[in-house]
Each structure stands twice: as C-alpha cells, then as structure tokens.
Amino acid sequence: MKKLNKQNKAENSTSKPVLSAILRSDVLSITNISESKHPTEGTSEKVYTEKEIIDLYNSGRRNFNGINAMGADLSGADLRGANFEGANLCGSNLQDANFQGSNLSGANLSYTNLKDTNLKYANLAGADLRGANLEGANLHDAYLKGVDLTNANLHGANL
Secondary structure (H helix, E strand, O other): OOOOOHHHHHHHHHOOOOEEEEEEOOEEEEEEHHHOOOOOOOOOOOOOOHHHHHHHHHOOOOEOOOOEOOOOEOOOOEOOOOEOOOOEOOOOEOOOOEOOOOEOOOOEOOOOEOOOOEOOOOEOOOOEOOOOEOOOOEOOOOEOOOOEOOOOEOOOOEO
C-alpha cells in the first residue's frame, strides 16, 4: 500500500476519498477515511423508546431486527408477530406484554422483566435470558434451543 506524504494527503482530502482496508481473520472491512468520524463521535447507537416502538408497530412496522431498546418499558404492549431478532432489550420491563409468535432469536433479554408475558410460539433460539424474570410467563410451544437461562426466575412459567 502506498504511503501518503503531506502533499498527497492534502490532495486526497479534497479529491478522491482515501480507503483503508483492515484484514482480520477472514473478514475484510473497507473504511472511507475522508468521511469517517473521530472515534468518539457518534459512538452511541440510537436507543428506541417504548413510545417509538409502539408507534412504529401500530403504524404497521413488524421488523425491529437488531434494535436497541435497552431499559424500555413495554409492559402490557401488544407486539404479536414482531421480529426482534438480535435486539437489545436488556433490563427492559416487558411484564404482561404479548410477544406471541414473535421472533426474539439472538435477542439480549438479560435482566428483563417478562413476568406474565405471552411468549407462546415465540422463537427465542439463542436468546440471552440470564437473570430474567419469567415468573408466570407463557412459553407454551416457544422455541428455546440455545437459550441462556442462567439465574432466570421460571417460577410458575408455562413451559
């Protein structure tokens, strides 16, 4: 790879973007340096509020794949059939919520309150439910392969 001197660097900042390639194992990542931000800028990903999620759901959106809703209070929410695959719901209050038939595979649900939540037919494969409160939750016919239930409360849950 060609090294840039000060003159080339100045020319590239106003003309063509400078590309940097980082090879890590079998993953190749290409970054546009001229458009990238300082490492401390924009590092926090948007955290969706309960109102935003419910409004989006009510407007017809069902795909919340990878969304960050850490700490959200979605108690009593009707989110049947929604896709929360890989979502971060860590520490959220989902008590009495309805996730029947929803996809929560790979989701972070650690330390989440799922008391009396309807998870019937939900896909929870690979979900992180460490320390979650599932007391009285309906997990009838839920797909639980690879779920981490370490220190989870399953008292009275319907399995």
